[in-house]
Each structure stands twice: as structure tokens, then as C-alpha cells.
Amino acid sequence: MIRKIRSFRQPSPAQVWATESSSVQITFGHASAGPITVTVGEKQRTVNHEGGPGSIVVDQLAAGTEHQIEFTSRDETVSLTAVTRQDPPGQLLSRFATISDLHIGARRWGALRTMTESGNPTPGHPYRLAHAAITEAIAWGAQLLVIKGDAANHEAPSMFAELGHLVDDFPDLPMLLIPGNHDVDEEATTLPLTVGDRQLPYIRKVGHHDLPGIRIVAADTTVPGRGWGSLTRVHSPILECSSEADRPTFIGLHQQLQPGRLPRQWPMGIPAPASNKFLDDLSSLRHSAMVSSGHTHRNRIRVHSETLVTEVASTKDWPGVWAGYAVHEGGISQTVRRVAAPDAIRWTEYSRQALLGIWEDWAAGSLEDRCISHQWSRDFETLLS
Ligand SMILES: [Fe+2]
Ligand SMILES: [Fe+2]
Secondary structure: OHHHHOOOOOOOOOEEEEEOOOOEEEEEEEEOOEEEEEEEOOEEEEEEEOOEEEEEEEOOOOOOOEEEEEEEOOOOEEEEEEEOOOOOOOOEEEEEEEEOOOOEOOOOEOOOOOEOOOOOOOOOHHHHHHHHHHHHHHHHOOOOEEEEOOOEOOOOHHHHHHHHHHHHOOOOOOEEEEOOHHHHOOOOOOOOOEEOOOOEEEOOOEEEEEEOOEEEEEEOOEOOOOOOEOOOOOHHHHHHHHHOOOOOEEEEOOOOEOOOOOOOOOOOOEOOOHHHHHHHHHHOOOOOEEEEEOOOOOOEEEEEOOEEEEEOOOOOOOOOEEEEEEEEOOEEEEEEEEOOOHHHHHHHHHHOOHHHHHHHHHHHOOHHHOOEEEEOHHHHHHHHO
């Protein structure tokens, strides 16, 4: 209620943004320069803050526990509560990350495209935020990155060249790259086969990479020149690729799987019944699966039958995130962290004001729309047997 009557021009409040089994990310819209101390039980962490918005991660916390947190800056002391999650059953096997909706080359934001960076710096904020997101995901332990579309703001050679520079800066990180509708808005007539000196392919059908405990599949759902998506070309290849795996599958798409024929929110994704048929077919495979998309620039989680289905917000505008996945023998956990680099979070805090502040809650979703520990139903039974 307090958030509803707070002006959208006021900074976002200090809040528990993300939780995992042993860590929480606390973000804040403004704090004066000086020390910030976060106290969780007997643990205390103090950082010297340069002023403005920021993020602090507190780790080594007990799992499955309600923690009382005190956040103290020069301006205020705020009491927060965070419940750490339980890890999925079994050993931790691998970690990977996703980013989407980088929109590299974009210069403007907001309904009327009036929000810009002062001084129009080069590289622009989409590149800097994506770079910081990848850097932070690697530090978190990501062994692979999926770029889930709208990597470029338009199908333009200069933007693909900038994307190439970005991926070349992380030569040791395996990546899967799929197009979004913005990458093919010239009907895919000039979409390059690869980007960067590393020649990272734009996957035009289905690609995959295996990590311990998971097969990661990325599939192109774009319809060149259109905003909505389609599974027509990739429905069967995804199922084949998933069914050939000896482990559960993560499926990264650009457009979201709509539960209904008509979209309940903008932009349009992949309409039902094709989406529901796809999820029903996934449920019939021997191993479990989850699906995650971008495109909507918002965070949401639902479960269809036994399949976890998530949407993760954009890297480049509020809230400015990457998603981390920890793969266990009996399940997978998703955490959505805000990009914490000071330069990045200053922009995302500003971009929160889009749509007269409606964008703030709409894009962020709740903590339950971002972070989840999910048990593989079929593979957990195998683990027990
Ligand atoms: Fe997008
Ligand atoms: Fe999109």
C-alpha cells in the first residue's frame, strides 16, 4: 500500500530483491555516500557506498530460514525479512545464467521514448548493462550463458557488430544465442549467421549444450518481421532434442508461452493452443523440463502440469536483471538478480519511472515471480529409487 501512494519519482525502497538457499540480494534506490551496514543475525556486512542506488549481497546464510535483516545507511535504518529457500534435492551439479532483451544499440526508453542518458555515452547503457550482467553471472558461478533474444535493438549491422564485441569480451564462456523479434525486424534479410570474432552462431532453429545434470536447449520462435512468436518450426525439433537427452532439459525461448489464445499483456507471445500443446508434450517425456522466455521484459513464474514456466525481465531497463540457475540432481533453482554495477543500477533506477511509474511493479513482479526452488517431479522419483 505504501508503494501505491509513493511518487514514482521517489527512489525505490530498500528491499529484499532476490533469495537463494544461502544468500539474499538487497537493493535500494538511494542512499547517501558513506557506510552502509547490513546485519543478519550475528552476521554484519559494511560497504562504503559512493551514493545513489545500490545492491548488497549477504551470503553464507542458513537455508530455509526466516532471517531478520537490518539495513542502515546515513539516511535511515530499515528492517526487512527474508526467507532463504531450500535447495532442490541431491547434489549441486552445475550453474548457468541467462540474459535477454539486451536491445544493444537502443538509445531511448519509455512510452514516448523520452528517457535518454545524459551525454549520450559510448558504449550506450544496453551494452554496459549486458557486460556487467555477464561479469556478475560469471562471478556467481555461471558455466554457460543463454542469450534469449532481442540481443540487438534492430536488425542493423552496427548493432550486430556491437553485440560481437560484447560476446568476444568473454571468450571462455560457452554461449547459446537466439534471435528475438527485434533481431529480425528487417525480416531476417540481414541477420548475420554469427557474431563476433568468436563466430557465435545465431541459432535459427534449435541448438543445445549439455552441462552436468541438464541439457540446455535454445530455440528460435521468431516470425521475421513480426512481434509475436511461433513454435511451428521448432516444436518437434525441441521435443526430439529433449527426448534424446539422458537428463532434464532447460528450454530457452524468446517469446513467452501464452496460456490463452489472446494475450493478457503486451507484447503478444506464442498463443495457446500451440503453447499448451507444447507444454503437454514436454510433460510426456521421460525426463523433466523447464521453459524460460524473455520478450515481455517482466518477471513471472507459473507451472503447467509439472513443467516450470518462467518469464525473466530485460537486462537493459528496470529492473535490469540476469537469471542464475543452480542445477541439482533432483531439481533446479532460479534466482533473478539485479545488475549491481553502480553505473548499471543508476540507469535502471531511472528507467523505473517509465509509464508514470506503472512499470515499476509490472516489470519487477513479486519475489515469488523471480526466485524459486523447483523439484524435478519425474527425475526426483528416479533419484529416490
Ligand atoms: Fe525486448
Ligand atoms: Fe521481443
